[in-house]
Amino acid sequence: MTTRARPLTFASGDHDRLVEHRRDDAWCQRQWSDPQTRVLVVCRDQIQVAASSSAEFWSTPGAAAAGERYLLGADVAGSVRFAVRVADDTVGDFRSLRELVPGASSSDASLLCHAVALAQWHATHSHCPRCGAPTEVAAAGAERRCPADGSSHFPRVDPAVIVLVTDSQNRALLGRQDAWAAGRFSTLAGFVEPGETAEQAVVREVAEEAGVLVSDVELLATQPWPFPSSLMVGASARVEGTPEAQPDGEELVEARWFSREELCEAVASGAVVVPGSLSISRWLIDRWYGGDLPDSGADWR
Ligand SMILES: [Zn+2]
Structure with a gap:
Protein backbone atom coordinates (compact mmCIF):
# COMPACT_ATOMS: atom_id res chain seq x y z
CA MET A 1 0.00 0.00 0.00
CA THR A 2 1.23 3.47 -0.83
CA THR A 3 1.03 5.79 2.14
CA ARG A 4 0.65 9.44 1.30
CA ALA A 5 2.37 11.90 3.57
CA ARG A 6 -0.10 14.73 2.99
CA PRO A 7 -0.25 16.65 6.28
CA LEU A 8 -3.54 16.84 8.11
CA THR A 9 -5.28 20.23 8.19
CA PHE A 10 -5.34 21.85 11.67
CA ALA A 11 -2.59 19.49 12.83
CA SER A 12 0.62 21.44 12.22
CA GLY A 13 0.48 22.81 15.78
CA ASP A 14 3.70 24.74 15.35
CA HIS A 15 2.72 27.73 17.47
CA ASP A 16 4.23 27.86 20.94
CA ARG A 17 1.29 28.00 23.37
CA LEU A 18 3.38 29.95 25.89
CA VAL A 19 1.95 27.98 28.78
CA GLU A 20 4.54 29.51 31.13
CA HIS A 21 3.11 33.01 30.62
CA ARG A 22 -0.60 32.26 30.96
CA ARG A 23 -0.82 33.30 34.61
CA ASP A 24 1.31 36.42 34.22
CA ASP A 25 -1.21 39.21 33.63
CA ALA A 26 1.46 41.92 33.36
CA TRP A 27 3.32 39.94 30.69
CA CYS A 28 0.10 39.37 28.74
CA GLN A 29 -0.73 43.08 28.92
CA ARG A 30 2.75 43.99 27.61
CA GLN A 31 2.27 41.63 24.66
CA TRP A 32 -1.12 43.17 23.94
CA SER A 33 0.62 46.58 23.72
CA ASP A 34 3.33 45.29 21.37
CA PRO A 35 2.82 46.50 17.76
CA GLN A 36 3.99 43.09 16.48
CA THR A 37 1.12 41.28 18.23
CA ARG A 38 -1.73 40.02 16.06
CA VAL A 39 -5.31 39.11 16.92
CA LEU A 40 -8.09 36.88 15.58
CA VAL A 41 -11.53 38.36 16.25
CA VAL A 42 -13.96 35.47 16.78
CA CYS A 43 -17.74 35.77 16.63
CA ARG A 44 -19.54 32.46 17.35
CA ASP A 45 -17.62 30.02 15.10
CA GLN A 46 -16.43 32.63 12.61
CA ILE A 47 -13.41 34.89 12.20
CA GLN A 48 -13.47 38.55 11.17
CA VAL A 49 -11.76 39.40 7.89
CA ALA A 50 -10.42 42.77 6.75
CA ALA A 51 -12.63 45.04 4.65
CA SER A 52 -9.77 45.26 2.14
CA SER A 53 -9.29 41.50 1.71
CA SER A 54 -11.33 38.49 2.78
CA ALA A 55 -8.05 36.52 2.91
CA GLU A 56 -6.68 38.78 5.68
CA PHE A 57 -7.87 37.64 9.08
CA TRP A 58 -5.12 38.95 11.39
CA SER A 59 -6.00 42.18 13.13
CA THR A 60 -3.97 44.41 15.48
CA PRO A 61 -4.85 44.82 19.17
CA GLY A 62 -5.76 48.45 18.53
CA ALA A 63 -8.16 47.58 15.73
CA ALA A 64 -9.82 44.58 17.43
CA ALA A 65 -13.31 44.99 18.86
CA ALA A 66 -13.68 44.61 22.63
CA GLY A 67 -14.33 41.17 24.06
CA GLU A 68 -12.87 38.36 26.14
CA ARG A 69 -9.17 37.99 25.36
CA TYR A 70 -7.41 34.63 25.06
CA LEU A 71 -3.67 34.04 24.57
CA LEU A 72 -3.06 31.59 21.71
CA GLY A 73 0.74 31.67 21.77
CA ALA A 74 3.55 32.79 19.51
CA ASP A 75 4.00 31.90 15.86
CA VAL A 76 7.27 30.44 14.55
CA ALA A 77 8.67 33.97 14.09
CA GLY A 78 7.90 34.83 17.73
CA SER A 79 4.95 37.14 17.09
CA VAL A 80 2.41 36.78 19.89
CA ARG A 81 -1.13 35.84 18.88
CA PHE A 82 -4.38 36.38 20.73
CA ALA A 83 -8.03 35.67 20.06
CA VAL A 84 -10.79 38.05 21.10
CA ARG A 85 -14.32 36.69 21.40
CA VAL A 86 -16.89 39.35 20.58
CA ALA A 87 -20.63 39.37 21.17
CA ASP A 88 -22.79 37.22 18.87
CA ASP A 89 -24.50 40.27 17.38
CA THR A 90 -21.27 42.06 16.45
CA VAL A 91 -21.52 43.66 13.01
CA GLY A 92 -18.67 42.88 10.62
CA ASP A 93 -17.44 40.59 7.87
CA PHE A 94 -17.02 37.20 9.53
CA ARG A 95 -16.05 34.01 7.71
CA SER A 96 -16.16 30.31 8.63
CA LEU A 97 -13.07 28.13 8.97
CA ARG A 98 -14.19 26.19 5.91
CA GLU A 99 -13.96 29.41 3.90
CA LEU A 100 -10.66 30.62 5.36
CA VAL A 101 -8.57 27.51 5.90
CA PRO A 102 -8.09 26.38 2.28
CA GLY A 103 -6.25 29.65 1.57
CA ALA A 104 -4.33 29.79 4.85
CA SER A 105 -0.88 28.48 5.73
CA SER A 106 -0.76 25.32 7.85
CA SER A 107 0.50 27.42 10.80
CA ASP A 108 -2.39 29.85 10.47
CA ALA A 109 -4.85 26.96 10.10
CA SER A 110 -3.72 25.64 13.50
CA LEU A 111 -4.12 29.08 15.09
CA LEU A 112 -7.56 29.55 13.51
CA CYS A 113 -8.59 26.14 14.83
CA HIS A 114 -7.24 26.90 18.30
CA ALA A 115 -9.05 30.27 18.39
CA VAL A 116 -12.43 28.98 17.22
CA ALA A 117 -12.42 25.86 19.40
CA LEU A 118 -11.40 27.85 22.48
CA ALA A 119 -13.87 30.67 21.85
CA GLN A 120 -16.75 28.22 21.40
CA TRP A 121 -15.91 26.54 24.69
CA HIS A 122 -15.85 29.87 26.52
CA ALA A 123 -19.13 30.90 24.90
CA THR A 124 -20.91 27.81 26.22
CA HIS A 125 -19.31 27.69 29.69
CA SER A 126 -20.29 31.04 31.10
CA HIS A 127 -21.64 29.49 34.32
CA CYS A 128 -20.24 27.09 36.89
CA PRO A 129 -21.54 23.51 36.47
CA ARG A 130 -21.25 23.01 40.24
CA CYS A 131 -23.07 26.04 41.66
CA GLY A 132 -24.45 28.00 38.69
CA ALA A 133 -22.54 31.22 39.40
CA PRO A 134 -21.07 33.15 36.45
CA THR A 135 -17.46 32.09 35.77
CA GLU A 136 -14.50 34.28 34.85
CA VAL A 137 -11.66 33.88 32.37
CA ALA A 138 -8.43 32.72 34.01
CA ALA A 139 -4.95 31.73 32.82
CA ALA A 140 -5.23 33.99 29.77
CA GLY A 141 -8.16 31.95 28.47
CA ALA A 142 -6.84 28.44 29.16
CA GLU A 143 -9.28 28.12 32.06
CA ARG A 144 -12.45 29.55 33.61
CA ARG A 145 -12.81 29.92 37.34
CA CYS A 146 -15.85 30.17 39.58
CA PRO A 147 -15.49 33.03 42.06
CA ALA A 148 -18.25 31.59 44.26
CA ASP A 149 -16.76 28.17 45.01
CA GLY A 150 -13.22 28.50 43.65
CA SER A 151 -13.57 25.63 41.16
CA SER A 152 -11.52 25.60 37.96
CA HIS A 153 -12.91 24.54 34.58
CA PHE A 154 -10.81 23.58 31.59
CA PRO A 155 -11.58 23.61 27.86
CA ARG A 156 -13.32 20.45 26.79
CA VAL A 157 -12.11 18.23 23.96
ZN1 LIG B 1 -19.27 27.52 41.26
Missing part, protein backbone atom coordinates in the same frame (compact mmCIF):
# COMPACT_ATOMS: atom_id res chain seq x y z
CA ASP A 158 -14.30 15.35 22.79
CA PRO A 159 -12.40 12.38 21.33
CA ALA A 160 -14.07 10.68 18.39
CA VAL A 161 -12.83 7.71 16.40
CA ILE A 162 -12.99 7.66 12.62
CA VAL A 163 -12.08 4.46 10.85
CA LEU A 164 -11.41 3.07 7.44
CA VAL A 165 -12.44 -0.59 7.51
CA THR A 166 -11.17 -3.02 4.89
CA ASP A 167 -12.24 -6.56 4.07
CA SER A 168 -10.16 -9.50 2.86
CA GLN A 169 -10.28 -8.13 -0.71
CA ASN A 170 -8.99 -4.75 0.55
CA ARG A 171 -12.31 -3.11 -0.22
CA ALA A 172 -13.13 -0.07 1.94
CA LEU A 173 -16.35 0.28 3.94
CA LEU A 174 -17.98 3.70 3.56
CA GLY A 175 -21.32 4.88 4.85
CA ARG A 176 -23.90 7.58 4.32
CA GLN A 177 -25.83 9.33 7.06
CA ASP A 178 -29.45 10.25 6.49
CA ALA A 179 -28.70 13.98 6.67
CA TRP A 180 -26.19 13.80 3.83
CA ALA A 181 -27.23 14.22 0.22
CA ALA A 182 -27.49 11.10 -1.92
CA GLY A 183 -24.10 9.84 -3.04
CA ARG A 184 -22.13 11.34 -0.17
CA PHE A 185 -20.06 8.67 1.52
CA SER A 186 -17.50 8.82 4.30
CA THR A 187 -15.58 6.64 6.73
CA LEU A 188 -17.46 5.54 9.85
CA ALA A 189 -17.11 7.64 13.00
CA GLY A 190 -18.38 8.01 16.54
CA PHE A 191 -17.56 9.46 19.93
CA VAL A 192 -15.50 7.58 22.48
CA GLU A 193 -17.58 6.81 25.57
CA PRO A 194 -16.50 7.12 29.21
CA GLY A 195 -14.33 4.20 30.30
CA GLU A 196 -13.65 3.09 26.75
CA THR A 197 -10.42 2.96 24.74
CA ALA A 198 -10.32 4.39 21.24
CA GLU A 199 -9.77 0.88 19.88
CA GLN A 200 -12.86 -0.41 21.71
CA ALA A 201 -14.87 2.55 20.39
CA VAL A 202 -13.90 1.58 16.83
CA VAL A 203 -15.12 -1.99 17.29
CA ARG A 204 -18.37 -0.84 18.94
CA GLU A 205 -19.17 1.91 16.45
CA VAL A 206 -18.60 -0.24 13.37
CA ALA A 207 -20.70 -3.06 14.81
CA GLU A 208 -23.50 -0.64 15.76
CA GLU A 209 -23.57 1.33 12.54
CA ALA A 210 -22.70 -1.24 9.88
CA GLY A 211 -23.23 -4.61 11.56
CA VAL A 212 -19.74 -5.98 10.97
CA LEU A 213 -17.18 -7.11 13.51
CA VAL A 214 -13.72 -5.63 13.05
CA SER A 215 -10.32 -6.55 14.48
CA ASP A 216 -6.72 -5.37 14.03
CA VAL A 217 -7.61 -1.81 14.97
CA GLU A 218 -4.63 0.44 14.38
CA LEU A 219 -4.56 4.11 15.40
CA LEU A 220 -2.92 6.13 12.62
CA ALA A 221 -3.18 9.86 13.27
CA THR A 222 -5.17 12.43 15.19
CA GLN A 223 -6.65 15.73 14.07
CA PRO A 224 -8.13 18.61 16.08
CA TRP A 225 -11.59 19.22 14.62
CA PRO A 226 -13.16 22.45 15.91
CA PHE A 227 -16.78 21.73 14.88
CA PRO A 228 -17.07 22.43 17.76
CA SER A 229 -14.61 20.57 19.99
CA SER A 230 -13.57 17.16 18.71
CA LEU A 231 -10.28 15.37 18.51
CA MET A 232 -10.59 12.93 15.62
CA VAL A 233 -8.65 9.72 16.19
CA GLY A 234 -8.07 8.20 12.76
CA ALA A 235 -7.80 4.42 12.60
CA SER A 236 -7.76 1.45 10.29
CA ALA A 237 -9.45 -1.89 11.03
CA ARG A 238 -10.13 -5.15 9.23
CA VAL A 239 -12.86 -7.71 8.89
CA GLU A 240 -12.45 -11.38 8.03
CA GLY A 241 -13.83 -12.41 4.66
CA THR A 242 -16.29 -10.24 2.75
CA PRO A 243 -19.30 -9.83 5.03
CA GLU A 244 -22.37 -7.93 3.96
CA ALA A 245 -22.63 -4.51 5.60
CA GLN A 246 -25.93 -3.81 7.32
CA PRO A 247 -26.58 -0.14 8.02
CA ASP A 248 -28.47 0.42 11.26
CA GLY A 249 -30.93 2.82 9.58
CA GLU A 250 -30.33 5.39 12.30
CA GLU A 251 -26.74 6.58 12.15
CA LEU A 252 -26.23 5.16 8.68
CA VAL A 253 -28.79 4.69 5.95
CA GLU A 254 -26.29 3.18 3.50
CA ALA A 255 -23.10 1.18 4.03
CA ARG A 256 -21.17 -0.08 1.03
CA TRP A 257 -17.92 -1.81 0.24
CA PHE A 258 -15.84 -0.19 -2.50
CA SER A 259 -12.83 -1.56 -4.32
CA ARG A 260 -10.30 1.07 -5.42
CA GLU A 261 -11.54 0.79 -9.01
CA GLU A 262 -15.19 1.06 -7.97
CA LEU A 263 -14.59 4.13 -5.84
CA CYS A 264 -12.45 5.86 -8.49
CA GLU A 265 -15.11 5.23 -11.11
CA ALA A 266 -17.96 6.32 -8.84
CA VAL A 267 -16.20 9.55 -7.84
CA ALA A 268 -15.18 10.33 -11.43
CA SER A 269 -18.77 9.89 -12.64
CA GLY A 270 -20.17 11.98 -9.77
CA ALA A 271 -22.22 9.05 -8.43
CA VAL A 272 -20.25 9.22 -5.17
CA VAL A 273 -18.86 12.29 -3.40
CA VAL A 274 -16.19 11.69 -0.76
CA PRO A 275 -15.21 14.27 1.87
CA GLY A 276 -12.93 17.14 0.91
CA SER A 277 -9.28 17.45 1.79
CA LEU A 278 -9.87 19.30 5.08
CA SER A 279 -10.94 16.15 6.87
CA ILE A 280 -9.11 13.16 8.28
CA SER A 281 -11.79 11.04 6.62
CA ARG A 282 -10.39 12.00 3.22
CA TRP A 283 -6.87 11.45 4.52
CA LEU A 284 -7.83 7.90 5.50
CA ILE A 285 -9.50 7.27 2.15
CA ASP A 286 -6.49 8.61 0.23
CA ARG A 287 -4.13 6.56 2.35
CA TRP A 288 -6.06 3.41 1.52
CA TYR A 289 -6.53 4.39 -2.14
CA GLY A 290 -2.82 5.12 -2.52
CA GLY A 291 -3.11 8.36 -4.44
CA ASP A 292 -5.42 11.17 -5.38
CA LEU A 293 -9.00 10.32 -6.20
CA PRO A 294 -10.57 12.38 -8.97
CA ASP A 295 -11.58 15.81 -7.65
CA SER A 296 -15.24 15.76 -6.69
CA GLY A 297 -15.20 19.53 -6.16
CA ALA A 298 -17.03 19.54 -2.86
CA ASP A 299 -15.66 20.03 0.65
CA TRP A 300 -18.62 18.88 2.64
CA ARG A 301 -17.11 17.28 5.68
Whole structure:
Protein backbone atom coordinates (compact mmCIF):
# COMPACT_ATOMS: atom_id res chain seq x y z
CA MET A 1 0.00 0.00 0.00
CA THR A 2 1.23 3.47 -0.83
CA THR A 3 1.03 5.79 2.14
CA ARG A 4 0.65 9.44 1.30
CA ALA A 5 2.37 11.90 3.57
CA ARG A 6 -0.10 14.73 2.99
CA PRO A 7 -0.25 16.65 6.28
CA LEU A 8 -3.54 16.84 8.11
CA THR A 9 -5.28 20.23 8.19
CA PHE A 10 -5.34 21.85 11.67
CA ALA A 11 -2.59 19.49 12.83
CA SER A 12 0.62 21.44 12.22
CA GLY A 13 0.48 22.81 15.78
CA ASP A 14 3.70 24.74 15.35
CA HIS A 15 2.72 27.73 17.47
CA ASP A 16 4.23 27.86 20.94
CA ARG A 17 1.29 28.00 23.37
CA LEU A 18 3.38 29.95 25.89
CA VAL A 19 1.95 27.98 28.78
CA GLU A 20 4.54 29.51 31.13
CA HIS A 21 3.11 33.01 30.62
CA ARG A 22 -0.60 32.26 30.96
CA ARG A 23 -0.82 33.30 34.61
CA ASP A 24 1.31 36.42 34.22
CA ASP A 25 -1.21 39.21 33.63
CA ALA A 26 1.46 41.92 33.36
CA TRP A 27 3.32 39.94 30.69
CA CYS A 28 0.10 39.37 28.74
CA GLN A 29 -0.73 43.08 28.92
CA ARG A 30 2.75 43.99 27.61
CA GLN A 31 2.27 41.63 24.66
CA TRP A 32 -1.12 43.17 23.94
CA SER A 33 0.62 46.58 23.72
CA ASP A 34 3.33 45.29 21.37
CA PRO A 35 2.82 46.50 17.76
CA GLN A 36 3.99 43.09 16.48
CA THR A 37 1.12 41.28 18.23
CA ARG A 38 -1.73 40.02 16.06
CA VAL A 39 -5.31 39.11 16.92
CA LEU A 40 -8.09 36.88 15.58
CA VAL A 41 -11.53 38.36 16.25
CA VAL A 42 -13.96 35.47 16.78
CA CYS A 43 -17.74 35.77 16.63
CA ARG A 44 -19.54 32.46 17.35
CA ASP A 45 -17.62 30.02 15.10
CA GLN A 46 -16.43 32.63 12.61
CA ILE A 47 -13.41 34.89 12.20
CA GLN A 48 -13.47 38.55 11.17
CA VAL A 49 -11.76 39.40 7.89
CA ALA A 50 -10.42 42.77 6.75
CA ALA A 51 -12.63 45.04 4.65
CA SER A 52 -9.77 45.26 2.14
CA SER A 53 -9.29 41.50 1.71
CA SER A 54 -11.33 38.49 2.78
CA ALA A 55 -8.05 36.52 2.91
CA GLU A 56 -6.68 38.78 5.68
CA PHE A 57 -7.87 37.64 9.08
CA TRP A 58 -5.12 38.95 11.39
CA SER A 59 -6.00 42.18 13.13
CA THR A 60 -3.97 44.41 15.48
CA PRO A 61 -4.85 44.82 19.17
CA GLY A 62 -5.76 48.45 18.53
CA ALA A 63 -8.16 47.58 15.73
CA ALA A 64 -9.82 44.58 17.43
CA ALA A 65 -13.31 44.99 18.86
CA ALA A 66 -13.68 44.61 22.63
CA GLY A 67 -14.33 41.17 24.06
CA GLU A 68 -12.87 38.36 26.14
CA ARG A 69 -9.17 37.99 25.36
CA TYR A 70 -7.41 34.63 25.06
CA LEU A 71 -3.67 34.04 24.57
CA LEU A 72 -3.06 31.59 21.71
CA GLY A 73 0.74 31.67 21.77
CA ALA A 74 3.55 32.79 19.51
CA ASP A 75 4.00 31.90 15.86
CA VAL A 76 7.27 30.44 14.55
CA ALA A 77 8.67 33.97 14.09
CA GLY A 78 7.90 34.83 17.73
CA SER A 79 4.95 37.14 17.09
CA VAL A 80 2.41 36.78 19.89
CA ARG A 81 -1.13 35.84 18.88
CA PHE A 82 -4.38 36.38 20.73
CA ALA A 83 -8.03 35.67 20.06
CA VAL A 84 -10.79 38.05 21.10
CA ARG A 85 -14.32 36.69 21.40
CA VAL A 86 -16.89 39.35 20.58
CA ALA A 87 -20.63 39.37 21.17
CA ASP A 88 -22.79 37.22 18.87
CA ASP A 89 -24.50 40.27 17.38
CA THR A 90 -21.27 42.06 16.45
CA VAL A 91 -21.52 43.66 13.01
CA GLY A 92 -18.67 42.88 10.62
CA ASP A 93 -17.44 40.59 7.87
CA PHE A 94 -17.02 37.20 9.53
CA ARG A 95 -16.05 34.01 7.71
CA SER A 96 -16.16 30.31 8.63
CA LEU A 97 -13.07 28.13 8.97
CA ARG A 98 -14.19 26.19 5.91
CA GLU A 99 -13.96 29.41 3.90
CA LEU A 100 -10.66 30.62 5.36
CA VAL A 101 -8.57 27.51 5.90
CA PRO A 102 -8.09 26.38 2.28
CA GLY A 103 -6.25 29.65 1.57
CA ALA A 104 -4.33 29.79 4.85
CA SER A 105 -0.88 28.48 5.73
CA SER A 106 -0.76 25.32 7.85
CA SER A 107 0.50 27.42 10.80
CA ASP A 108 -2.39 29.85 10.47
CA ALA A 109 -4.85 26.96 10.10
CA SER A 110 -3.72 25.64 13.50
CA LEU A 111 -4.12 29.08 15.09
CA LEU A 112 -7.56 29.55 13.51
CA CYS A 113 -8.59 26.14 14.83
CA HIS A 114 -7.24 26.90 18.30
CA ALA A 115 -9.05 30.27 18.39
CA VAL A 116 -12.43 28.98 17.22
CA ALA A 117 -12.42 25.86 19.40
CA LEU A 118 -11.40 27.85 22.48
CA ALA A 119 -13.87 30.67 21.85
CA GLN A 120 -16.75 28.22 21.40
CA TRP A 121 -15.91 26.54 24.69
CA HIS A 122 -15.85 29.87 26.52
CA ALA A 123 -19.13 30.90 24.90
CA THR A 124 -20.91 27.81 26.22
CA HIS A 125 -19.31 27.69 29.69
CA SER A 126 -20.29 31.04 31.10
CA HIS A 127 -21.64 29.49 34.32
CA CYS A 128 -20.24 27.09 36.89
CA PRO A 129 -21.54 23.51 36.47
CA ARG A 130 -21.25 23.01 40.24
CA CYS A 131 -23.07 26.04 41.66
CA GLY A 132 -24.45 28.00 38.69
CA ALA A 133 -22.54 31.22 39.40
CA PRO A 134 -21.07 33.15 36.45
CA THR A 135 -17.46 32.09 35.77
CA GLU A 136 -14.50 34.28 34.85
CA VAL A 137 -11.66 33.88 32.37
CA ALA A 138 -8.43 32.72 34.01
CA ALA A 139 -4.95 31.73 32.82
CA ALA A 140 -5.23 33.99 29.77
CA GLY A 141 -8.16 31.95 28.47
CA ALA A 142 -6.84 28.44 29.16
CA GLU A 143 -9.28 28.12 32.06
CA ARG A 144 -12.45 29.55 33.61
CA ARG A 145 -12.81 29.92 37.34
CA CYS A 146 -15.85 30.17 39.58
CA PRO A 147 -15.49 33.03 42.06
CA ALA A 148 -18.25 31.59 44.26
CA ASP A 149 -16.76 28.17 45.01
CA GLY A 150 -13.22 28.50 43.65
CA SER A 151 -13.57 25.63 41.16
CA SER A 152 -11.52 25.60 37.96
CA HIS A 153 -12.91 24.54 34.58
CA PHE A 154 -10.81 23.58 31.59
CA PRO A 155 -11.58 23.61 27.86
CA ARG A 156 -13.32 20.45 26.79
CA VAL A 157 -12.11 18.23 23.96
CA ASP A 158 -14.30 15.35 22.79
CA PRO A 159 -12.40 12.38 21.33
CA ALA A 160 -14.07 10.68 18.39
CA VAL A 161 -12.83 7.71 16.40
CA ILE A 162 -12.99 7.66 12.62
CA VAL A 163 -12.08 4.46 10.85
CA LEU A 164 -11.41 3.07 7.44
CA VAL A 165 -12.44 -0.59 7.51
CA THR A 166 -11.17 -3.02 4.89
CA ASP A 167 -12.24 -6.56 4.07
CA SER A 168 -10.16 -9.50 2.86
CA GLN A 169 -10.28 -8.13 -0.71
CA ASN A 170 -8.99 -4.75 0.55
CA ARG A 171 -12.31 -3.11 -0.22
CA ALA A 172 -13.13 -0.07 1.94
CA LEU A 173 -16.35 0.28 3.94
CA LEU A 174 -17.98 3.70 3.56
CA GLY A 175 -21.32 4.88 4.85
CA ARG A 176 -23.90 7.58 4.32
CA GLN A 177 -25.83 9.33 7.06
CA ASP A 178 -29.45 10.25 6.49
CA ALA A 179 -28.70 13.98 6.67
CA TRP A 180 -26.19 13.80 3.83
CA ALA A 181 -27.23 14.22 0.22
CA ALA A 182 -27.49 11.10 -1.92
CA GLY A 183 -24.10 9.84 -3.04
CA ARG A 184 -22.13 11.34 -0.17
CA PHE A 185 -20.06 8.67 1.52
CA SER A 186 -17.50 8.82 4.30
CA THR A 187 -15.58 6.64 6.73
CA LEU A 188 -17.46 5.54 9.85
CA ALA A 189 -17.11 7.64 13.00
CA GLY A 190 -18.38 8.01 16.54
CA PHE A 191 -17.56 9.46 19.93
CA VAL A 192 -15.50 7.58 22.48
CA GLU A 193 -17.58 6.81 25.57
CA PRO A 194 -16.50 7.12 29.21
CA GLY A 195 -14.33 4.20 30.30
CA GLU A 196 -13.65 3.09 26.75
CA THR A 197 -10.42 2.96 24.74
CA ALA A 198 -10.32 4.39 21.24
CA GLU A 199 -9.77 0.88 19.88
CA GLN A 200 -12.86 -0.41 21.71
CA ALA A 201 -14.87 2.55 20.39
CA VAL A 202 -13.90 1.58 16.83
CA VAL A 203 -15.12 -1.99 17.29
CA ARG A 204 -18.37 -0.84 18.94
CA GLU A 205 -19.17 1.91 16.45
CA VAL A 206 -18.60 -0.24 13.37
CA ALA A 207 -20.70 -3.06 14.81
CA GLU A 208 -23.50 -0.64 15.76
CA GLU A 209 -23.57 1.33 12.54
CA ALA A 210 -22.70 -1.24 9.88
CA GLY A 211 -23.23 -4.61 11.56
CA VAL A 212 -19.74 -5.98 10.97
CA LEU A 213 -17.18 -7.11 13.51
CA VAL A 214 -13.72 -5.63 13.05
CA SER A 215 -10.32 -6.55 14.48
CA ASP A 216 -6.72 -5.37 14.03
CA VAL A 217 -7.61 -1.81 14.97
CA GLU A 218 -4.63 0.44 14.38
CA LEU A 219 -4.56 4.11 15.40
CA LEU A 220 -2.92 6.13 12.62
CA ALA A 221 -3.18 9.86 13.27
CA THR A 222 -5.17 12.43 15.19
CA GLN A 223 -6.65 15.73 14.07
CA PRO A 224 -8.13 18.61 16.08
CA TRP A 225 -11.59 19.22 14.62
CA PRO A 226 -13.16 22.45 15.91
CA PHE A 227 -16.78 21.73 14.88
CA PRO A 228 -17.07 22.43 17.76
CA SER A 229 -14.61 20.57 19.99
CA SER A 230 -13.57 17.16 18.71
CA LEU A 231 -10.28 15.37 18.51
CA MET A 232 -10.59 12.93 15.62
CA VAL A 233 -8.65 9.72 16.19
CA GLY A 234 -8.07 8.20 12.76
CA ALA A 235 -7.80 4.42 12.60
CA SER A 236 -7.76 1.45 10.29
CA ALA A 237 -9.45 -1.89 11.03
CA ARG A 238 -10.13 -5.15 9.23
CA VAL A 239 -12.86 -7.71 8.89
CA GLU A 240 -12.45 -11.38 8.03
CA GLY A 241 -13.83 -12.41 4.66
CA THR A 242 -16.29 -10.24 2.75
CA PRO A 243 -19.30 -9.83 5.03
CA GLU A 244 -22.37 -7.93 3.96
CA ALA A 245 -22.63 -4.51 5.60
CA GLN A 246 -25.93 -3.81 7.32
CA PRO A 247 -26.58 -0.14 8.02
CA ASP A 248 -28.47 0.42 11.26
CA GLY A 249 -30.93 2.82 9.58
CA GLU A 250 -30.33 5.39 12.30
CA GLU A 251 -26.74 6.58 12.15
CA LEU A 252 -26.23 5.16 8.68
CA VAL A 253 -28.79 4.69 5.95
CA GLU A 254 -26.29 3.18 3.50
CA ALA A 255 -23.10 1.18 4.03
CA ARG A 256 -21.17 -0.08 1.03
CA TRP A 257 -17.92 -1.81 0.24
CA PHE A 258 -15.84 -0.19 -2.50
CA SER A 259 -12.83 -1.56 -4.32
CA ARG A 260 -10.30 1.07 -5.42
CA GLU A 261 -11.54 0.79 -9.01
CA GLU A 262 -15.19 1.06 -7.97
CA LEU A 263 -14.59 4.13 -5.84
CA CYS A 264 -12.45 5.86 -8.49
CA GLU A 265 -15.11 5.23 -11.11
CA ALA A 266 -17.96 6.32 -8.84
CA VAL A 267 -16.20 9.55 -7.84
CA ALA A 268 -15.18 10.33 -11.43
CA SER A 269 -18.77 9.89 -12.64
CA GLY A 270 -20.17 11.98 -9.77
CA ALA A 271 -22.22 9.05 -8.43
CA VAL A 272 -20.25 9.22 -5.17
CA VAL A 273 -18.86 12.29 -3.40
CA VAL A 274 -16.19 11.69 -0.76
CA PRO A 275 -15.21 14.27 1.87
CA GLY A 276 -12.93 17.14 0.91
CA SER A 277 -9.28 17.45 1.79
CA LEU A 278 -9.87 19.30 5.08
CA SER A 279 -10.94 16.15 6.87
CA ILE A 280 -9.11 13.16 8.28
CA SER A 281 -11.79 11.04 6.62
CA ARG A 282 -10.39 12.00 3.22
CA TRP A 283 -6.87 11.45 4.52
CA LEU A 284 -7.83 7.90 5.50
CA ILE A 285 -9.50 7.27 2.15
CA ASP A 286 -6.49 8.61 0.23
CA ARG A 287 -4.13 6.56 2.35
CA TRP A 288 -6.06 3.41 1.52
CA TYR A 289 -6.53 4.39 -2.14
CA GLY A 290 -2.82 5.12 -2.52
CA GLY A 291 -3.11 8.36 -4.44
CA ASP A 292 -5.42 11.17 -5.38
CA LEU A 293 -9.00 10.32 -6.20
CA PRO A 294 -10.57 12.38 -8.97
CA ASP A 295 -11.58 15.81 -7.65
CA SER A 296 -15.24 15.76 -6.69
CA GLY A 297 -15.20 19.53 -6.16
CA ALA A 298 -17.03 19.54 -2.86
CA ASP A 299 -15.66 20.03 0.65
CA TRP A 300 -18.62 18.88 2.64
CA ARG A 301 -17.11 17.28 5.68
ZN1 LIG B 1 -19.27 27.52 41.26
